[in-house]
Amino acid sequence: MHAYQGIAFRIAYLVVGNAAEAEDAAQDGFVKAFRALHRFRSGEPLRPWLLKIVANEARNRRRAGTRRDALTLRASAESSSGEAAPSPEAALLEREQRRALVAAVDGLPEPQRLVIACRYFLELSEDETAEVLGIRRGTVKSRTARALDRLRETYG
């Protein structure tokens, strides 16, 4: 549980966009997972199975009408991550580009936003993303491709 609680909370937060709801969803997910332990098939990886239960809890809460906070960058991310110190203009541009990308992801329809969050923000594999979101691997691929196309249109 210690090993998975961080990612479980982050996935719940990305779905509900609210810290208190995310904590409740992750907690409910762990309790449900424990009680459903007998349904866990031996030999399958535990992480996606557990995260799927947490994501479902979070989605149910989202449907219940919680307001989702917009995705934002950390304050420390306002400075550049580049190796060489960029010029003030380049730093400003980088900052603006990141903000634009975050806003573009935030504006995606929920199914596409979640697939992008799983694949790139949580860096889950295609198989894990499919399991967590309860969709087929082919759907993960096509939904990711559509989301990337859409981001390219809005983000440039």
Add this chain to the structure above:
Amino acid sequence: MAELERDLREVGRLLASPPEPDLVPAVRARLGEAAPRRFGFGRRRVLVLALAVLVVALGAAFAVPSARTAILHFFHIGGETIERVDTLPNAPRRSPVIGLAGPMSVEDATKRAGFNPFLPPKHGGIYAADSVLATYIRPRVVLTEARAELGMMKKVASPQTRLEPVRVNDHDGLWIAGAPHVVYYFDSQGRGQARNLRVAGNTLVWAYGSVTLRIEGPLTQAQALSIASSIR
């Protein structure tokens, strides 16, 4: 394409996110494993001990060569950790009271273990060590109790071992049966893990507060639950 994907990963690492809460105490409490209070430890001390035990648990898991392959399963009941692994480590079949002193009286065992045991009306002499004790409650049926925050039992179960959540006297528990699993007890310093490694039979595990209880022996689930109902 590659550039956008790289940017997304970078932005993902820079996203603002609320501090990650520690879910373990709340989940434990909801599973009937209330945080230990009866020994008057401060929250900080319990946390430090819990972390020490966790580190030892992980270290021990990787110290057993054949258990090193893919740890697939990691769950806790009280001080007991149950992991499912591909291959069980080699372990002998030996007495569940191995490594404990005794038999002795309940009073002596309580002093030695450092906590008050939960006992059924009928039981044999008590075997004890620091933070753990055990007693035969029927021929070949042993009740073992450990104080969760100090001692720890660890099991590794093979893919053939059945792990079934059950309710034990209104507390969450686990019935472990169907195929042998390996159990070992060790304290918060990790002492005794190799010495106490052994193959175990059918086992019912649950916790009352900070004390983890296990009944092990040639029993059906119904028989184990029936015995457990007399231990409160």
